[in-house]
Amino acid sequence: KQTRSTYQVRVYQIPGKPEIVDPASELMAGVPNKVGTGLAKGGYPAGTLNWHLDGKPLIPDGKGVSVQEETRRHPETGLFTLQSELMVTPARGGAPHPTFSCSFSPGLPRRQALHTTPIQLSVWEPVPLEVQLVVEPEGGTVAPGGTVTLTCETPAQSSLQIHWIKDGVPLPLTPNPVLLLSEVRPQDQGTYSCVATHPSHGPQESRAVSVHIIGSLEGQGLGTVALALGILGGLGMAALLIGAIIWQRQRRQGEERKTPENQEEEEEEREELNQSEEPEAAEGSAAGP
Structure with missing residues (x-):
């Protein structure tokens, strides 16, 4: 094998x-x-x-x-x-x-x-990213119904994403370096800051600025007082008017009640006069020739 x-x-x-x-x-x-x-x-x-x-x-x-x-x-x-x-x-x-x-x-x-x-x-080493927040009008103070413009300034706007924070809470807005507050209302008051995010730097937050409405609280207080006074004044006028109407109605009703009573008294007086005149006439006729 x-x-x-x-x-x-x-x-x-x-x-x-x-x-x-x-x-x-x-x-x-x-x-x-x-x-x-x-x-x-x-x-x-x-x-x-x-x-x-x-x-x-x-x-x-x-x-x-x-x-x-x-x-x-x-x-x-x-x-x-x-x-x-x-x-x-x-x-x-x-x-x-x-x-x-x-x-x-x-x-x-x-x-x-x-x-x-x-x-x-x-x-x-990357240079620290400096983020500055500019507010107009300066100081963030505006009259009710005015406009406040917040601008987030950074060295490289094109490669950054800008997000906004109000009172520590991120705002659900599209990333934008400008935040416009038009027709400012009391709820727009608060503290604002912006956060710039760069791939090589990470997120960098700006200093915070405050937005305040001039006379917003005072105006509300005065408006409330004026409204209360107006309501009280209106109620007082209405009460006076109703009282005058009721008084006039009562006066008219009193006059209407007095008129029939006067007429009855006059008729009674006339009857009494007529009765006194009739005896005198009879006596005169009896004393004649």
């Missing part, structure tokens, strides 16, 4: 030197920045990519350092392509010129890691 032996031959291909593609030109302190993407091709089996800062391993922590990795395998050759994107947030006041590099460790035994060419970047 002839025995056939099957041997499986696995070919290991040494990967080429890794590289950093799409590197950044500079970094901004205090905000996340993309350093670049490490790339390694041709390794079999797949290895690992690791980042270094100033020659020391850079460990992702999910806060100041994050890495997004991707591994792809060619369907025909079985070779791998590894990618690793590095994001860092440089600390304010940290190293001004950090050096980054990426290394590829093959999955083969006794193979040394391969390193990319280091890149050195510059870190710049």
